[in-house]
Each structure stands twice: as structure tokens, then as C-alpha cells.
Amino acid sequence: MLKIEQLAAGYGNIKALKNIDLSVPVGSIVSLIGANGAGKTTAMKVIMGLLKPDSGQILFKGQNINGVATHKIVSAGLSLVPEGRNILCRMTVLENLEMGACQRRDNEVQADMKRIFRRFPILEERKSQLGGTLSGGQQQMLAIGRALMSRPELLLLDEPSMGLAPLVVSDIFKVIQEINQEGTTILLVEQNVRQALKIAQYAYVLETGKMILHGQAKDIANNPRVMEAYLGGKKVG
Amino acid sequence: MFWQQMVNGITLGSTYALIALGYTLIFGVLNIVNMAHGEIFMFGAFVGLILATKFNIGIFGALLGAMVAGAVLGYLMERLALRPLRRRKVSELAPLISTIGVSIFLESLALRLFGPQAQSFPGVYSTQLFEIGGLKISAVQILILAISFGLMLVLRFWLSKTQLGKSIRATAENIETANLLGVDTQKIIVLTVMLASALGGGAGVLVGLAFNAIEPTMGITMGFKGLAVLILGGLGNITGAMVGGLLLGVAEVFSVAYGVSSYRDAVAFGLIIVLLFLRPQGLFGSQEQQGGR
Numbered sequence: 410m411l412k413i414e415q416l417a418a419g420y421g422n423i424k425a426l427k428n429i430d431l432s433v434p435v436g437s438i439v440s441l442i443g444a445n446g447a448g449k450t451t452a453m454k455v456i457m458g459l460l461k462p463d464s465g466q467i468l469f470k471g472q473n474i475n476g477v478a479t480h481k482i483v484s485a486g487l488s489l490v491p492e493g494r495n496i497l498c499r500m501t502v503l504e505n506l507e508m509g510a511c512q513r514r515d516n517e518v519q520a521d522m523k524r525i526f527r528r529f530p531i532l533e534e535r536k537s538q539l540g541g542t543l544s545g546g547q548q549q550m551l552a553i554g555r556a557l558m559s560r561p562e563l564l565l566l567d568e569p570s571m572g573l574a575p576l577v578v579s580d581i582f583k584v585i586q587e588i589n590q591e592g593t594t595i596l597l598v599e600q601n602v603r604q605a606l607k608i609a610q611y612a613y614v615l616e617t618g619k620m621i622l623h624g625q626a627k628d629i630a631n632n633p634r635v636m637e638a639y640l641g642g643k644k645v646g
Numbered sequence: 647m648f649w650q651q652m653v654n655g656i657t658l659g660s661t662y663a664l665i666a667l668g669y670t671l672i673f674g675v676l677n678i679v680n681m682a683h684g685e686i687f688m689f690g691a692f693v694g695l696i697l698a699t700k701f702n703i704g705i706f707g708a709l710l711g712a713m714v715a716g717a718v719l720g721y722l723m724e725r726l727a728l729r730p731l732r733r734r735k736v737s738e739l740a741p742l743i744s745t746i747g748v749s750i751f752l753e754s755l756a757l758r759l760f761g762p763q764a765q766s767f768p769g770v771y772s773t774q775l776f777e778i779g780g781l782k783i784s785a786v787q788i789l790i791l792a793i794s795f796g797l798m799l800v801l802r803f804w805l806s807k808t809q810l811g812k813s814i815r816a817t818a819e820n821i822e823t824a825n826l827l828g829v830d831t832q833k834i835i836v837l838t839v840m841l842a843s844a845l846g847g848g849a850g851v852l853v854g855l856a857f858n859a860i861e862p863t864m865g866i867t868m869g870f871k872g873l874a875v876l877i878l879g880g881l882g883n884i885t886g887a888m889v890g891g892l893l894l895g896v897a898e899v900f901s902v903a904y905g906v907s908s909y910r911d912a913v914a915f916g917l918i919i920v921l922l923f924l925r926p927q928g929l930f931g932s933q934e935q936q937g938g939r
């Protein structure tokens with residue numbers, strides 16, 4: 410579904426991504442893991458067209474989306490839940506969800522809204538509250554729900570578990586799995602390596618802008634280098 | 647006397663509110679103060695005047711013409727003076743300087759086209775006086791109140807209920823997020839600048855009617871007042887611009903009524919300074935940093 414080849418990008422003199430390759434097969438969950446500053450968010454921004462790459466190719470369903478405007482990438486079927494969630498704090502929960510569907514002209518928007526409310530009942534309870542009044546976990550649910558409102562074929566999630574309580578984190582991972590089972594392909598960026606590898610089929614490890622490892626999620630989880638650096642040396646159960 | 651001044655103040659203030667709304671909308675999506683807004687307002691006044699005097703078009707037609715002229719100027723400004731700067735990495739001050747350039751250009755152009763003398767609308771609108779419960783209110787005042795409050799209500803409704811309105815609000819809050827949600831933010835920016843400029847052009851006609859004097863330099867003082875209201879209301883806050891505009895109008899009228907007419911502007915701006923001491927973020931501004939850019 411998504412194929413990235415020899416992608417390089419950065420901010421002025423800082424080379425944040427050095428010729429990375431990555432591919433996300435249809436229907437899968439692929440995890441992209443790496444420490445703070447590895448370049449994960451930069452990769453998401455480049456895919457979504459928020460940052461122009463220096464070189465390389467980004468193919469989505471066979472089409473080159475390199476240099477395409479962000480709103481057109483969204484209408485092509487990609488959606489990002491950004492790092493830090495970026496809830497529109499001065500708009501209501503309902504308006505946030507409506508904004509997620511702002512490009513849609515079909516008549517199933519209301520049905521999708523109901524589906525989101527069934528998945529996250531708390532959002533329906535608070536639908537007329539301002540986005541800024543939600544707790545961190547609720548904001549993450551809203552960010553995911555909002556991204557789903559555009560009916561993406563490929564959903565990118567940038568550190569959805571960041572700053573959340575452990576119980577909420579496992580909820581979020583469960584939701585990600587459910588979304589995938591309902592047919593949405595997922596590229597998951599995480600520092601919560603243990604959980605991210607548990608739900609993924611395939612994984613990539615990014616270190617200071619270079620893709621140092623990739624393979625089946627199970628194999629990555631048992632890779633000594635990964636265990637050492639990200640899993641505190643213990644085996645994943 | 648008090649209520650009479652109140653009516654006069656609210657009438658004047660409603661035109662300030664309209665002008666301030668233009669600043670507010672543009673500040674919301676672009677995070678810049680549009681220094682050419684006063685001159686777009688002045689151009690609107692002249693276009694309305696010409697339509698009313700030379701073409702004998704009624705006041706509503708003149709108002710509509712002024713708003714269209716404002717929108718066209720806004721469009722040209724966005725395409726020629728603002729967008730080219732957004733494409734490049736330039737100083738944050740560059741677009742501000744660019745709008746100052748546009749304002750100087752428009753003022754010189756107006757001098758050329760319309761001449762330096764003050765001109766006025768035909769007197770038909772100002773003669774009629776109505777008495778409502780002891781209050782005297784002129785046809786012009788009723789017209790100004792109805793149009794400016796009408797426009798403000800429509801704008802509020804439009805921003806809160808329509809998809810385009812919501813997209814403007816989303817872009818104003820965080821342009822990158824709006825982009826990620828699929829909003830064509832370039833289009834929204836043009837649309838917002840046109841909308842703001844249309845409101846400015848319309849306000850030009852209303853102020854022209856109220857003061858019965860239209861001249862190429864009228865954009866400067868009005869521009870500063872709108873700017874003051876933008877800050878008073880809380881940068882980028884729609885409600886703040888409306889309330890702040892009314893407040894400034896009322897303060898001005900009362901300072902004239904109670905004997906300090908030569909300090910009319912000083913009193914009004916003094917009041918703003920005092921209010922900002924008490925609430926640095928403006929009447930309706932939030933503590934946090936506003937805007938997404």
C-alpha cells in the first residue's frame with residue numbers, strides 16, 4: 410500500500426532522514442520504532458506532504474505522492490494522528506470529528522460518526538464540550554476518531570501512547586488492533602516498543618535517521634540489539 | 647441624554663466592530679496584522695460613493711458594490727503581496743511590511759483617482775429623524791445599526807455552522823492540523839482575506855454615511871482604531887472584536903458628550919491602555935499563545 414524508497418529529508422542543515430526504505434503491505438500493521446530524535450515524526454511529516462523531502466520516492470497505491478499537497482494526500486486515503494494529538498481546543502468534540510470528514514460529500518458521514526461514538530462512548534457524552542477540556546486519553550481517542558472520519562485506507566499514528574496512563578495505553582493499542590481488523594492498514598510509530606511489536610506483523614527500527622533493522626515483528630522483538638536498547642534486555646512474552 | 651449617547655455610541659461602535667472583525671479574521675489565519683485593511687476600507691467607501699452619486703444606485707447596491715470591491719482588493723493583495731512570501735522562508739515581519747506597502751500604494755492610488763478633497767454621500771439619508779421613546783435616531787443610524795449587526799450575526803452563524811466557516815476556524819487555530827484533516831488551507835486563506843476585506847469595504851460605506859466625509863486619508867485613523875480593537879478584544883477573537891468595537895464607540899461618544907471632545911481619540915485609546923493593564927491578553931483572549939503559525 411505504501412512504499413518509501415531512498416527517502417532523505419531534513420531541516421536545513423539537519424539531515425533527519427538518510428535514505429530510508431519502508432513498505433507497508435495492504436491490511437497489515439507495521440511498527441516504526443526508535444528513540445527520541447530518531448526521525449520518526451519527520452518521516453510522518455514527509456509522507457503527509459507537510460515537509461518536502463530532499464530526495465527519494467513515496468508511493469501510495471502505486472502513485473507517487475511526493476510533492477502533492479497535504480489535503481490531496483488526505484483525499485487519496487491517508488490520514489495521520491499526529492504526535493501530541495493536535496486537538497482543535499477551541500472547537501467542540503463534535504466539530505473536531507466533523508472536521509475529520511471535511512472533504513467527504515457522501516451521505517454516510519453520520520453513520521460513521523455513530524460508529525466512532527460506539528467505539529468511544531465518552532466522546533458522545535462530551536460531544537458539545539470544547540476539545541481543550543478533554544483529558545489526555547480522551548484527546549487521543551478524539552484524534553483517532555477524527556482521523557477515521559476521513560475513511561483512510563492507511564492510518565498513520567505517531568506515538569499514540571505518549572503521556573497516557575498504562576490502562577489507557579492498553580485501551581489505545583486494543584483500538585488500533587480493532588481498526589486494523591476492520592480493514593484499515595496501519596503504520597504505527599511508537600516508543601512503547603513492547604506493545605508496538607506485540608500488535609504488529611512487521612517492524613522497522615530507525616536510529617538517527619537510518620533504518621538499522623527491519624523484519625517480522627516477532628524476530629525484531631527477539632533481536633538482541635533491540636532487546637538491549639529498547640526492551641531493557643528482557644524477552645517479550 | 648445618557649441613552650441618546652448610548653445609541654450614538656453603539657452606532658459608531660458597530661462600524662468599528664466590523665472593521666476590527668476584518669483584522670481579526672486575517673490575524674486568525676495568517677497571524678499578521680493587515681496594515682492595508684484601513685485603505686481597503688477607504689476604497690470601499692469611495693466605490694460606494696461613486697456607485698451612489700455617479701450611477702444613482704441605491705444604498706444597498708452601493709454597499710454590495712463596496713463589499714465586492716473590498717473582496718477583489720483582498721484577493722489581489724493575497725495573491726500579489728502575501729502568497730509569494732509564504733512560499734519562501736522569509737522573516738516573520740516580511741508579510742507585515744508587505745501589507746504596509748499595499749496600504750501606501752492604495753492611498754496614493756486613491757489620491758490620484760478621487761482627489762484629496764473630502765466628499766460626501768447625497769443628503770437623502772441623513773435628514774429623516776425618528777423618535778422612539780424620547781430617543782432621536784436618524785435613518786442613517788438605523789441603517790448602520792441594521793447592516794452592521796446583520797453582517798455580524800450572519801458572520802457568526804456562518805463561522806459556527808457551515809463547513810467553510812468551521813474550516814476557517816480550524817485553520818485559525820492550527821494551520822498544520824487543518825491541513826492534516828484535509829482542509830485546503832491556501833484556499834481558506836484567500837477566502838478569509840476576501841471575506842475580511844469585503845467587511846472592511848462595507849464598513850467604509852457605513853462610516854462614510856455616518857461622518858458624511860470620505861477622503862483618501864480616512865483609512866489611517868480608522869485602521870488604527872480597528873487595530874486597537876483587535877488588541878482590546880483579544881487577538882484573533884471574534885466575540886472580542888465585536889464587543890471591543892462597541893466599547894470603543896461608546897467610550898468615544900461619551901468622552902465627546904461629557905466635554906472632552908478635543909481629546910476624543912485620546913480618551914478612547916487611554917481607556918484601551920487601562921483595560922490592557924488589567925487584562926493583557928485582551929477582553930476575550932486566552933492566556934495561551936494563539937494561532938497556529
Ligand SMILES: Nc1ncnc2c1ncn2[C@@H]1O[C@H](COP(=O)(O)OP(=O)(O)O)[C@@H](O)[C@H]1O
Nearest residue numbers: 420423425443444445446447448449450451452
Ligand atoms: N522543526 C524542526 N527544525 C529543526 N530540526 C528538527 C525539527 N523537528 C525535528 N528536528 C530534528 O530532526 C531530528 C528528528 O526529529 P523527529 O523526527 O522529531 O524525531 P522522533 O519523532 O523520532 O523523536 C531530531 O534531531 C530533531 O532535533
Ligand SMILES: [Mg+2]
Nearest residue numbers: 449450451492
Ligand atoms: Mg516524534
